[in-house]
Amino acid sequence: MTLNLCRAGSRVAHLKLSWILSRHMAPLTSSCHGRLASTEGSTPSPSMYKFVVVGGxxxxxAMASSLSRKHGKGQVAVIEPSEDHFYQPLWTLVGAGLKQKEQSRRPMKxxxxxxxxxxxxxxVEFDPEHNSVKTSGGKVVQYDYLVVAMGIQLNFDQLKGLPEALENDPMVCCNYSYNTVDKTYKALQNFKSGNAIFTFPxxxxxxxxxxxxxxxxxxxYFRQHNKRxxxxxxxxxxxxxxxxxxxxxxxxxxICKKRDIQVNLLHNLVEIKPESKEAVFAKLDTEPNEMITVPYEMLHVPPPMGPxxxxxxxxxxxxxGFLSVxxxxxxxxKYPNxxxxxxxxxxxxxxxxAGVAQQTGPILQAIxxxxxxxxxxxxxxxxxxCPMVTSDRTAVLVEFDYNLEPLETFPFDQCKEQRSMYFMKAQLLPALYWHGVLKGLFHGPSTLRKLMHLGFSK
Ligand SMILES: Cc1cc2nc3c(=O)[nH]c(=O)nc-3n(C[C@H](O)[C@H](O)[C@H](O)COP(=O)(O)OP(=O)(O)OC[C@H]3O[C@@H](n4cnc5c(N)ncnc54)[C@H](O)[C@@H]3O)c2cc1C
Structure with a gap:
């Protein structure tokens, strides 16, 4: 059946046949949920789909919407454990008290x-040689085509002291998680005086x-509240x-110079000591790395991340460790399906x-x-x-490609802080997300860019 037909090398040539066979096999394995087979208490029996998407x-x-619109009901399965879906770009504004965090969340259903x-x-396990994915409930889900969309993993525990500091110190905060993002605004509100430290993993x-x-x-925020x-x-x-x-x-x-923001390049945060309210940095341009300990009043820390x-x-x-594409x-x-x-x-x-939206079109065409x-x-x-928000009313829209060459949509000077770009970030993009990107209907701004430049752009 499907498994043997789709060995590396002859995989693509046999996809159609495997799909026909899987359709015939499907009724034998179906149970309560469409063509899904439960494996509890028995030998796992596979469920089969034309497309399996890992990550909702x-x-x-975006991919599941487009594929299911094209191929119809029952052809696409999405493996996703979370009850909620998040529009993460809003968390930047939530951290500054400009949006409520609930606005970033919708029930997955x-x-x-x-x-x-x-x-x-x-x-929990990919087996591309047999076109299958194993799930935490013990199901074996088979596919003709697999789309992997699991995001990046947040590794809070890879930074010494970070989990404890986020748990116990109200002035240590992080915009990268729904659970910690509201700490940022509270820290801004409670800030009295001292070092406000911001880091990059x-x-x-x-x-x-x-x-x-x-x-x-x-x-x-500090300027508007006379704390700067x-x-x-x-x-x-x-x-x-x-x-x-x-x-x-x-x-x-x-911008940093004008606003008296000190930028310390080549410094890596290696430890947080919440008891003494200190952050320890390794100076990366020294060998061995010199360690610097800095006291903080407020500390914003995006966690280490990885595949x-x-x-x-x-x-x-x-x-x-990321998906090789x-x-x-x-x-x-290596695996063409x-x-x-x-x-x-x-x-x-x-x-x-923004990259995700732009990738959708070429990937759909490739499939x-x-x-x-x-x-x-x-x-x-x-x-x-990325709309680089620079205040509660301005942003600089940065746009670029693989060559780190600007690929700008609008015909005005995008290097200037613009009110219109803040409006776009805060008001337009969330709506575009829920109604366009998520439904696989918005594939990036290339067409708009061409229109804006009367056809004279990439
Ligand atoms: C604070 C913040 C601000 C941001 N601002 C911007 C911005 O202004 N502009 C911009 O373009 N982007 C921004 N981003 C980035 C943007 O949100 C991400 O790049 C985008 O969401 C990536 O989409 P994804 O589908 O790859 O991953 P995600 O949207 O993260 O989805 C991954 C999904 O996979 C699921 N998953 C994980 N493991 C498994 C598993 N084992 N099995 C099944 N499912 C699994 C997860 O539950 C999740 O639902 C921001 C992100 C953050 C955190």
């Missing part, structure tokens, strides 16, 4: 595409702009520059929701090509973007 976050649901079967469990990171936005919003002269704001990064794109690096270096453990341990992982099509580098989208992949670009026995031709250009 931004990329997973409300956003899950109706034509998909939702398997409310964790994926020494690991891959989702939305590399988010740690920096927290700095600007704190500065803005009592606050020493510092931003500590393990990186050699504040932004990887030269043009934007100049913009943000200038999901089960992905890292699987044959699907590339050298860094072709950078233009999202197709797996496996695709990836978003933060869990090794697309060599910044991990953002369609493989289904039809063709070679994928669509090309993802690495587009990624």
């Amino acid at each position: 976050g931004s990329g997973g649901l 409300d956003v899950m595409p109706k034509a998909c079967d939702w398997i409310k469990e964790k994926a 020494n690991t891959p990171v989702k939305c590399a702009g988010a740690p920096q936005k927290a700095v600007y919003l704190a500065d803005d 002269d009592r606050a020493t704001i510092t931003y500590w990064l393990p990186l050699p520059s504040i932004f990887s794109v030269a043009q934007y690096e100049a913009v943000f270096t200038d 999901p453990d089960i992905l890292k341990a699987s044959p699907l992982a590339g050298p860094a 072709n950078k233009e099509t999202g197709q797996h580098t 496996v695709f990836g989208i978003g933060d869990c992949t090794d697309f060599p670009t910044a991990k953002t929701l 369609s090509a493989v289904e039809n026995g063709l070679t994928p031709v669509a090309k993802y250009d690495g587009y990624t973007s």
